[in-house]
Amino acid sequence: MVLEVNLFVSTAVLATAVGVLAAWLPAMRAARLDPVEAIRG
Numbered sequence: 001m002v003l004e005v006n007l008f009v010s011t012a013v014l015a016t017a018v019g020v021l022a023a024w025l026p027a028m029r030a031a032r033l034d035p036v037e038a039i040r041g
Helices: 005-031 035-040
Strands: none
16 A cells, blocks of 8 residues: 555645634634523523
8 A cells, every 4th residue: 555645735734624623613703602602591
């Protein structure tokens, strides 16, 4: 089995991008919430 550097790098970049988006989108949504409304439910 031969591992290609191009495949390894592209997989790492894609995984990083998915991780950043998965963390960033909910954080941006939560940042727009009024804290009092978030506590009330």
